[in-house]
Amino acid sequence: MRLRSLVTLGRMIAAPSSARALSVSQPLRTVYDPKAFEEPITDKKLLIQPLEESDPRNFLLIKAMQSDDTPVFYRDRVVDKFVNLCLQRGYKEIARTMVYEALETIKRHQYKAWRKAPTAAEKSAIELNPFVVFSQSIKNCQPMMKLIKLTRGGIVYQVPAPVAPSQAEFMAMKSLRDICREKAHKGRTSFETALAGEILSAYKNEGATIQAKQEFHKQCEANRAFAHYRTMAS
Amino acid sequence: MHPSPAALSRAVFPKKMYFRETQPMTLRNKVSEQADRYSGGSACTQEHQLLFACLRKWEFDDTHCYKEHAAFMACVEAGEKLRREFKEHAEKGELGDSTKKLTSSQLNKLMSMYPQADGGHFPFRFMKRLPHMSYADDHFHRKDKVGKNS
Numbered sequence: 001m002r003l004r005s006l007v008t009l010g011r012m013i014a015a016p017s018s019a020r021a022l023s024v025s026q027p028l029r030t031v032y033d034p035k036a037f038e039e040p041i042t043d044k045k046l047l048i049q050p051l052e053e054s055d056p057r058n059f060l061l062i063k064a065m066q067s068d069d070t071p072v073f074y075r076d077r078v079v080d081k082f083v084n085l086c087l088q089r090g091y092k093e094i095a096r097t098m099v100y101e102a103l104e105t106i107k108r109h110q111y112k113a114w115r116k117a118p119t120a121a122e123k124s125a126i127e128l129n130p131f132v133v134f135s136q137s138i139k140n141c142q143p144m145m146k147l148i149k150l151t152r153g154g155i156v157y158q159v160p161a162p163v164a165p166s167q168a169e170f171m172a173m174k175s176l177r178d179i180c181r182e183k184a185h186k187g188r189t190s191f192e193t194a195l196a197g198e199i200l201s202a203y204k205n206e207g208a209t210i211q212a213k214q215e216f217h218k219q220c221e222a223n224r225a226f227a228h229y230r231t232m233a234s
Numbered sequence: 235m236h237p238s239p240a241a242l243s244r245a246v247f248p249k250k251m252y253f254r255e256t257q258p259m260t261l262r263n264k265v266s267e268q269a270d271r272y273s274g275g276s277a278c279t280q281e282h283q284l285l286f287a288c289l290r291k292w293e294f295d296d297t298h299c300y301k302e303h304a305a306f307m308a309c310v311e312a313g314e315k316l317r318r319e320f321k322e323h324a325e326k327g328e329l330g331d332s333t334k335k336l337t338s339s340q341l342n343k344l345m346s347m348y349p350q351a352d353g354g355h356f357p358f359r360f361m362k363r364l365p366h367m368s369y370a371d372d373h374f375h376r377k378d379k380v381g382k383n384s
Binding site for chain 1 (some may be wrong): 258277278279282283286289290293294295297298299303306307310
């Protein structure tokens, strides 16, 4: 009986035809008893300091650290956000490895260029930190506005509107990711290689992602007549 | 020709109309709550068009248009700030001279501070016995009704 119910449950979860997919993005319950467990300290500065005597963390169990929070010196907010965006079916390790491999490729490329550079002035112009290169290319890919849809009289207008910095960052990352996935489609190239190349060209303000951004700007400009609808749309 | 029975039963004098104040003739101390919209502030059209012009000039390469973009975003941000402040004030119903027109919440606040004379409450005239009315009299025509007959 138990086996049968388990099989039914498995079918329910796996059934593609179920009306509403089971969301796994946020855990509905935790395995940690809230009375017995405390959050771990992830900040390295706080970690050095001793705990107060009355601190409950002296007596309680500590939850396992999230893999995002591991105190590594190369932690970067922009890269972490991009890793989360590249995530497929929850395989974060794979996504992270791919992005870091691309960063390594960038580092190698920049270092090679640095070694080839004849003068000190040219050497100092080359950015060797791949994290800086990455964040700068993401910045270069950010659109200046967004298009929001407004339906009036059965016609859907594309209304150009200002975009918040965080959303612009997201749009840039998504565009970059989609272009790299397209390039790596059916094993034409690997995602890492495509990403490294795309980031390096975006750093120099060229490449497919920058082109996509400019196309988007062109689309916004074509819809500039509807810009005054913005107050109605938002 | 004889008049019809209906015509005979009709009063010969013209019908008299009396005004009876069923509800007190005062306005309520409340207006319906509405979502207060901020009418002021600019849509930043000027800045937006300048940004478009710059993008067109440089063939949609935005590296030359950071200044225009910053100006546009500053305008948007200023408008958002005004809107946020207005909303905050409106929700609290705070009274100030910053706005020309009173919002519904501000109006309600004012009227709760200075309410009108007693406007009565529901049910206004339903079986209300005034001081001169005797309990013995059948004022409300409940003599033949089931239950309390006063």
